[in-house]
Amino acid sequence: MNVIELQNLHYRWQGQSRDTLAIAKLHVAQGEHLFIRGASGSGKTTFLNLLAGILRPASGSLTILGQALQSMDNAARDRFRADHMGVIFQQFNLLPYLSVRENVQLPCHFSKRRKQQAGDMQATTNRLLEHLGLDRQLWERPVTDLSVGQQQRVAVARALIGSPELIIADEPTSALDTDTRDGFLNLLFQEAAVQGSTIVFVSHDPHIASHFPRVVDLRELNQP
Amino acid sequence: MILLNLTLRSLWNRRASLLLTLFSIAISVALLLGVEYIRKEAKSSFLSTISGTDLVVGARSGPVQLLLYSVFRIGNATNNISWQSYQDIASKPLVDWTIPISLGDSHKGYRVLGTNQDYFRYYRHGDKRLLEFAEGKPFAGVFDAVLGAEVARKLSYQLHDKIVIAHGAAATSFTLHADKPFQVVGILKPTGTPIDRTVHVSLEGIEAVHIDWVGGAKVPGYQISADEALQKNLQPKVITAFMVGLKNRAAAFRVQREINDYKREPLLATVPGVALAELWQAIGMFENVLRIITGFVVIAGLLGMLTTLLSTLNERRREMAILRAVGAHPRQVFLLFVLEAGVLAVLGCLLGAGLVFIGLLAARPWVMAEYGFYLSTWIPDMNDGLLLAVVAVLALLFSLIPGAIAYQRSLQDGLTVRV
Numbered sequence: 001m002n003v004i005e006l007q008n009l010h011y012r013w014q015g016q017s018r019d020t021l022a023i024a025k026l027h028v029a030q031g032e033h034l035f036i037r038g039a040s041g042s043g044k045t046t047f048l049n050l051l052a053g054i055l056r057p058a059s060g061s062l063t064i065l066g067q068a069l070q071s072m073d074n075a076a077r078d079r080f081r082a083d084h085m086g087v088i089f090q091q092f093n094l095l096p097y098l099s100v101r102e103n104v105q106l107p108c109h110f111s112k113r114r115k116q117q118a119g120d121m122q123a124t125t126n127r128l129l130e131h132l133g134l135d136r137q138l139w140e141r142p143v144t145d146l147s148v149g150q151q152q153r154v155a156v157a158r159a160l161i162g163s164p165e166l167i168i169a170d171e172p173t174s175a176l177d178t179d180t181r182d183g184f185l186n187l188l189f190q191e192a193a194v195q196g197s198t199i200v201f202v203s204h205d206p207h208i209a210s211h212f213p214r215v216v217d218l219r220e221l222n223q224p
Numbered sequence: 225m226i227l228l229n230l231t232l233r234s235l236w237n238r239r240a241s242l243l244l245t246l247f248s249i250a251i252s253v254a255l256l257l258g259v260e261y262i263r264k265e266a267k268s269s270f271l272s273t274i275s276g277t278d279l280v281v282g283a284r285s286g287p288v289q290l291l292l293y294s295v296f297r298i299g300n301a302t303n304n305i306s307w308q309s310y311q312d313i314a315s316k317p318l319v320d321w322t323i324p325i326s327l328g329d330s331h332k333g334y335r336v337l338g339t340n341q342d343y344f345r346y347y348r349h350g351d352k353r354l355l356e357f358a359e360g361k362p363f364a365g366v367f368d369a370v371l372g373a374e375v376a377r378k379l380s381y382q383l384h385d386k387i388v389i390a391h392g393a394a395a396t397s398f399t400l401h402a403d404k405p406f407q408v409v410g411i412l413k414p415t416g417t418p419i420d421r422t423v424h425v426s427l428e429g430i431e432a433v434h435i436d437w438v439g440g441a442k443v444p445g446y447q448i449s450a451d452e453a454l455q456k457n458l459q460p461k462v463i464t465a466f467m468v469g470l471k472n473r474a475a476a477f478r479v480q481r482e483i484n485d486y487k488r489e490p491l492l493a494t495v496p497g498v499a500l501a502e503l504w505q506a507i508g509m510f511e512n513v514l515r516i517i518t519g520f521v522v523i524a525g526l527l528g529m530l531t532t533l534l535s536t537l538n539e540r541r542r543e544m545a546i547l548r549a550v551g552a553h554p555r556q557v558f559l560l561f562v563l564e565a566g567v568l569a570v571l572g573c574l575l576g577a578g579l580v581f582i583g584l585l586a587a588r589p590w591v592m593a594e595y596g597f598y599l600s601t602w603i604p605d606m607n608d609g610l611l612l613a614v615v616a617v618l619a620l621l622f623s624l625i626p627g628a629i630a631y632q633r634s635l636q637d638g639l640t641v642r643v
Contacts, residue, residue: 054548054638075553082551087639089549092542095230097237109226110551158550170639 001066003166003198004028004051008060011046019058021046023221030165033189033199035212042218044202048170051200052085053077065165082111086159086197088169093155094143101125101139104157107164114162128157132187149180156188163195171203185211227556231563234543238536245532246572249619252518252525253576254583256611259518261580261602263511269350269597270504273417274467274496276348277323278476281305281313281483282465284490288506291499294325294465297335297418301327304462309489314466316482318475321346323467326430326460329401331389334375336423338430338460344370346469349417350598359383360410363426366454369406370424373414383408389423389433399442401433404450416597428458468493522615526622529568533561533626537633544634558631565623569616577604577612 006026012019021043028034038044049055050062053069056077062069065084069077081087086107094103104125108115118124129139132153143151152172159167169188173181185208192199201212209215235242274280274295282290283303292298314322323346326338344355344362360383363370371381381387385408391399406425414420432453436446448456470476476495483493544557581602588599604612 049638052549052639075555078548078551078553081549087549089545089639093546095234095543095546097233098230106546107550 001030002027003030005063009057010059035209035215036202038218039204043222053081083113084165086164086167088155088159088172090171091175099140118162148175167197167199169201245529248528249525249572250575252522253573254579256518257580259514271500272350276352277467278470279468279493281493284492287494287499301464320471321469324463327464329389331423336389338427356413358411358413366428367406368409370410372420372422374420376411404433427460431458431460530622554631554634557634558627561627562623565619569619573612
């Protein structure tokens, strides 16, 4: 089964004469780890926002988990994202005024489904944080006490809690050094595999590509 | 629920800068409530400048004028009342007590009031409070004087000081009753009424200083010394006005009509409460001015909040993107700002109310000592509640602006923030 099915997708920003994004076809299977290489200006941002349901495609179809995102309204897409997707940013993933634990649990407050799937929220949080190698003493600390590498791992835990089907990662390793980066990727893959989550990983960094079984270049994909 | 929690945590995180905003709201709210309080207190204090007196009687003029000279010591009487008429009315069966007053002299700008012992027995002000002495006692001798609190304080008088009263009410008088000085035998506690600015002497004292005067002027070459004056008949022939307490308040209008129809001379009796309310209407305009000013102060305070909310919009873009990523709808982002303003407004109102409460409590002893004015405990009423609700609603309205901007931005920014 395909988690993502993308057909003749077009998107154009208002006031622009040509499409920012035009993708003929892209299928991503369940459990797949897809690396999308996208240099800046390649329409990466637009692509991610479409995938996450922030933007609505102008034409074409974007089906995720069998649901057509292009025909959902804004609120429905927000709910869909809350229920089925975990998002990891480049950096500053966490709300500075919440503790590590509270940041991890944030998606469960916006999605009943994720909360249900997480089961015992405290236990699940503990398990995730433990698996991601975060010291127990950091759990109740404000996130500002953490290093960038630690913060990114907390972000992974947040993306994974409640077992969403799709993890979208936007250059989550760009602020990390090489050693931390490899460790981070391994943890991400391991945990995603445990839950059977599909990963769409976007980055401009070609060195990371070697970690992924499938690599797609956005420039080749995007043919406006 | 999560939104309120996030709002509170976010506010707490930015507490240092928000504390100032909170204080500016609190101070403007305190000002608003304080002005309302002062307005109400000033009115009730004004209306109880004289209390427990059923009628004030003077020569026929207008009720407000009668009240002005007899109670507020402003202006002069048009005419006097004969001692005989006074005695006649005072002996009416419905009359419980009377206080005669004789005005016309002054001491360094302060009015001198001639009266008798009944003044200290019956005159009430405020919440039916009798006059109290800070020092000394009521006058007993002809040349004894009792000072109001402000007179004693401003002119630094103490017991046993000698004072000379002047003819007429002007601050600088060239015709002094220098040959017949009075001795201070008592100083009253502050009352917060015109009594504080009055020098009280006996009717006989007033009579004595004018005994060698004819037709309102000193007669050259004719002088009676203070000691000689004491030997004379000092029974006054006229007084300026008198206050009446009735055995039965319900009879006030009947007695008033009787006095107004008094055949022997034209008199006017007025119910002080009615005349006071009339007078307040005339001078109460400042109430509205005060209200308008405080209204603007509150708006200024809330504009300060708006500025703070707007200035944090940029630094909070990341926060909004994170919330969007975990599934928050732009509406919820919008709500965060409204909630934030709501929390600030409610806290500001509570803090402001607290400031008023504590401020009044702290100021009470000082105001009492200085102005003889008892500050009642501030208890918010419906009107205050309404004002606070208006403040909160205004705050929410103001927050729609940053809320709408954040809404718009979170729609555009989505997961990525272009900073």
